[in-house]
Amino acid sequence: MQGIKQGITETSGLLGFYQNVRGKTEKLCEPLNIEDYIPQPIVDVSPPKWNIAHTTWFFEEMVLKQFSEGYREFDSNFGFLFNSYYNSIGERTKRDNRGDLSRPTVEQVFEYRKYVDEKMEAFLKTALPASVKELVVLGLNHEQQHQELFVTDLKYTLSCNPLFPAYHPDFILAEIGEVEPSEMIDIEGGIFEIGFAGEGFHFDNELGRHRVFLEDFSISPNIVSNGEFLEFIEDGGYADHRLWHSEGWDWVNENKVAHPLYWNHQNGEWNQFTLGGLRKLNENNAVCHISYYEAAAFAEWKGMRLPTEFEWEAASEMFEWGLRWEWTNSAYLPYPKFKKPEGAVGEYNGKFMINQMVLRGASVATPDGHSRKTYRNFFHPPLRWQFTGIRLAR
Amino acid sequence: MQGIKQGITETSGLLGFYQNVRGKTEKLCEPLNIEDYIPQPIVDVSPPKWNIAHTTWFFEEMVLKQFSEGYREFDSNFGFLFNSYYNSIGERTKRDNRGDLSRPTVEQVFEYRKYVDEKMEAFLKTALPASVKELVVLGLNHEQQHQELFVTDLKYTLSCNPLFPAYHPDFILAEIGEVEPSEMIDIEGGIFEIGFAGEGFHFDNELGRHRVFLEDFSISPNIVSNGEFLEFIEDGGYADHRLWHSEGWDWVNENKVAHPLYWNHQNGEWNQFTLGGLRKLNENNAVCHISYYEAAAFAEWKGMRLPTEFEWEAASEMFEWGLRWEWTNSAYLPYPKFKKPEGAVGEYNGKFMINQMVLRGASVATPDGHSRKTYRNFFHPPLRWQFTGIRLAR
Amino acid sequence: MQGIKQGITETSGLLGFYQNVRGKTEKLCEPLNIEDYIPQPIVDVSPPKWNIAHTTWFFEEMVLKQFSEGYREFDSNFGFLFNSYYNSIGERTKRDNRGDLSRPTVEQVFEYRKYVDEKMEAFLKTALPASVKELVVLGLNHEQQHQELFVTDLKYTLSCNPLFPAYHPDFILAEIGEVEPSEMIDIEGGIFEIGFAGEGFHFDNELGRHRVFLEDFSISPNIVSNGEFLEFIEDGGYADHRLWHSEGWDWVNENKVAHPLYWNHQNGEWNQFTLGGLRKLNENNAVCHISYYEAAAFAEWKGMRLPTEFEWEAASEMFEWGLRWEWTNSAYLPYPKFKKPEGAVGEYNGKFMINQMVLRGASVATPDGHSRKTYRNFFHPPLRWQFTGIRLAR
């Protein structure tokens, strides 16, 4: 299904990669109290305990149980408890039921991690066929995706608490990021090659490389700032139906949306909840936690539009990205040569290709080295709990 | 916003077109009892009374009140009662409330039609600027869309009745249509021009003509038959999660979907409800009333896929179409040069460009001459009450 | 299950009663257009067509098919279409689906009435056992209940229409009714006999007569007026949580309730929708369309309470009633000797004895002679579409 980064085709490289990623997850857990591992305030948000058990389950279920002879599973109940959405593998905890489980305890889940890590490390020291190595690399990229979810989900949960508790006082640094307005970049139309090519890791949805014709377009080298978004608010953007999609307009009215998620207007001043606690809004920072509907309405208000994912990829060498996931005006659909892999990993991407929009780039919560310019992230239009922002095109 | 068919640039041609379309609507009403004009069993379905009043309202509100000096509106309440979704024009009856209105009576609505027709006919005999003629042509195409809705909505309403009443015994003829399997057509890749060009009427969403690069593909010259779809059912297609999108699988299970809409299995035999009443299923007819989810699962089961709307348009000269609207694997999104028109007509298409899939072609319920190869129809993936079918590609 | 009014034990009296009640229903239909027979805006409200067919179905299903030898049913589908809630008799149209049925037509339903009336009239001229006569009397009381529902349901449906159409201009007379404040009546405590005794018709839920001990209490001889209720509104009654049951307070806030149903505040003036159209509110009229929650909150605000159904019955000779159904502070529960009758008529009352409150008296919409002082009406606490009002006790 996917290649392997050159640097980790030797087993030693893969072991190092494994240890590195697994260690990073545990690092993320350090500031937590045991209580923080449990709540699930909305269905989209998973508890930390579930995130760290599920990523471990992936290696147990997809690698050790399939390929490591004589492997004995840690606990026969965990397959049910920590499966996410793989129908091929069987029954599982309902997605909105993950926060109801006080057992296994956090300590037991860490024992589970340790047990699987020991088995995996021994396994990775043996000679492995390329297909198994690929699966391990997939599992590590999967864990990186859950590292990002760990942080975004936790932010949502803490934001529900009227005490506005901080995850870690230093974490604020990672969430900000100054943006400076500058001129649009003009790109001449023509045929562009889109999709992954080369040797490194990639998901099945980035394949296969194919040609796309683009008309001339312009794209902004920077993403939209809090200050620019404030102008939209102050100009009545949330109250002007002409700027919104019909479903976006219903969403605004049903949910009484009047500002980005985590913004908070008190005593004439804008604050935003961050993983470092409640902070004063900085107008020069990149706007964040924006739904597709808000991104599209903002662009309409500016007299511009969002780029397509093809325009974004074609122009991506010409600007900086990585601070926010960027909504595109492309629906999440298969590339012309897309093929679902056989077996359970075939459920990784293909079955979600409906009713979602593509996001490109990466965010401050994305692990280093995880994303790339052909990476296709995707969410439903109203969702805002991810670190999402806006880039304009024309 | 759109051109005018060559044949109707002279005013006399436009008057004839007006009389022809308006007369067709009234012809559709002939088999109805007064009771049939009222019910609205689900929000997607409008009562006949509403359909025939709303199309009249379009001419009164958009044409006569704007451009016909001294025009006196028929009843000042009708603007509220029969507006569909134009926020720019003001408040309106809630969409799911259309079936609650016994007044105005059917007779009064026909008086309203007659009044507006008389004023319009007089108005169309005067010298009119091109932009007003264009608006009238838009109103007539709008009415043709509602003629199709009239028939599809009525079919749904009658199907809810355990008596399975017929609309008209002859109407069955129009619903069937034999299909004959044949070989796939191979199309060589390259750059294709997509979108409307030329002089005739078209919607804003078909503009502007632009280039698209397509890789090589094959497309079926015929659409799928009831018999082929029966094989899918008998092979357990509705019970195999691997064939379905994740949201499609939820839809199947929540709604216990096990066959196309209007099919009915009794005493070991398949029947289907038609506008001519309940009839035995003919395996050679084109399958109909299929959701996007079902179309995509069927294609997956065949080892094929649905065409994109670009492939469909590029190949459309090479096969027959018009029996069923055909789901494509393209999301309904703006073309590169799309521009929303100013004013209320700007709400016609653009604000719906999210979470819907494009359908191409036309159906047996589409008025003659209304569709064309660049025509973009669109519905949400689970909807089935339209005359929708499947064409396969690879 | 119940006795028979002395005057109608002879068959001739029963035939006259039958013709009288059936004729009254048809009289109620006279002001209607065909369109008015169809809509069902909420599940509690039945369309007129359903009401007049269902009451006919009762005689066909419960009397003619059971006891009239050789009776041929009018249409074998009608059993399904017009059953209300009798599980013993079989499947039926879902209650919220009654407004979806344009067929049978109104004309066919009147033919059905005529057919059943002819058969019933012939049947009533034969010698009948007492138990069958009792069933006929039950059917006629059932029809009287539906006459009241006919009027209350129609009022609700017309009120949904922004045109505020009138049912009949004269009907306003019946809805008003002046009330004059006067002193509370003091009743000395003791043992009272409660429930039906004697010969006339009565429902199973009024049986059997039994003793209840009441402490001393006082009860108002008049019901509450619009003017008194306006004082409650103006004093902030709808905004003071202390006056409300917990579920009532949720109901007020979720539904943004701020005045009785059908009241309408425009240009600084209160109007109310009546069956004669929209009229200026008369402060001396009895307040109407009040939920149990509102009645209880009003009583709390007055420093009083609602009477129990036992207090009401014990004191009922000492005041006038009949203008509004009066909420009591008694839950609808079986009397000590209550017994469900065998067969389908056993479903008439007993199975509803949970989560509803008893109303006593009668309203302007109740047919003459239908109610009596032992009559137990019952509705869920939030419902307001009946002609319901308030009597205070202490």
Add this chain to the structure above:
Amino acid sequence: MQGIKQGITETSGLLGFYQNVRGKTEKLCEPLNIEDYIPQPIVDVSPPKWNIAHTTWFFEEMVLKQFSEGYREFDSNFGFLFNSYYNSIGERTKRDNRGDLSRPTVEQVFEYRKYVDEKMEAFLKTALPASVKELVVLGLNHEQQHQELFVTDLKYTLSCNPLFPAYHPDFILAEIGEVEPSEMIDIEGGIFEIGFAGEGFHFDNELGRHRVFLEDFSISPNIVSNGEFLEFIEDGGYADHRLWHSEGWDWVNENKVAHPLYWNHQNGEWNQFTLGGLRKLNENNAVCHISYYEAAAFAEWKGMRLPTEFEWEAASEMFEWGLRWEWTNSAYLPYPKFKKPEGAVGEYNGKFMINQMVLRGASVATPDGHSRKTYRNFFHPPLRWQFTGIRLAR
């Protein structure tokens, strides 16, 4: 509002009672892991952390802040976080949001308890007016109610976990309880005194003592066993609409109810989930976790009925009770002389007097000495998570 038990009018007695009750709550916490304090799987169930903080809040908010001069609150946020339903006191955490709060930590909540206990103990050593002592006794009875909720809520939460974890292996002992069938007791009708009289603690809803006339009745000296309820199941009781209230029948069908809560049929054998884990069903034990609908249907199947709360109280000296809360056929309504107390404690009972049914007795989860024969418990008819059972009458 209520009297004080003779034995605790001296301050020393009250201090001992305080320490005893508060200590009992902490005893209940001993078997828990920190994770167990957090989840709230349904809105009716509160997390242990919330239960132990809320009972503490009662003393801080209602006693110390009102009457202890110079008291400094522990944390100004806790008033918002741990208020249950007292509108008079202000805003609070939404009831279904209690499981989303990981902070304050469990350790902090125990510090809060300790802080308040120290202040309360000092306060209770001073001379206090009777009204304050009464409030403290109310707070302790309130805490006892929450001790019962602590256990019932925890059972529900653990039952959602596919691992079926035990709270404590010994706890099974308390849940069982053998019942032996014996003859009905006949009670002769007449006037009975109902409601609390005397000196001890009681709730406002038990006042005032008043006379009720009861007809002759019979009541069972024992409650229904699992074995008897199994007969009902095996006789098709859950599938026979004639036994059920209309709303009960809907409840059975919508929720596919086929046995009491926590029963589990596997490999031809019935098990039940207990606080000691999953155990084989013992047919001689008292049936438990029964909704009002099930209790009423079972009684109907037996040809009997549930007793009223008045019958229960009148006969209560003649049988043993305390193993299960017993559904009565009385709605929860005010006694004739009921008066809501002034201020926030007025919200304790009165505002819930609608749409709930009275339960009498006590259960194995009720703290010793907490209940009495005049005690009125109340729940909505479909609820089953309490330890509820059935006593029959006739």
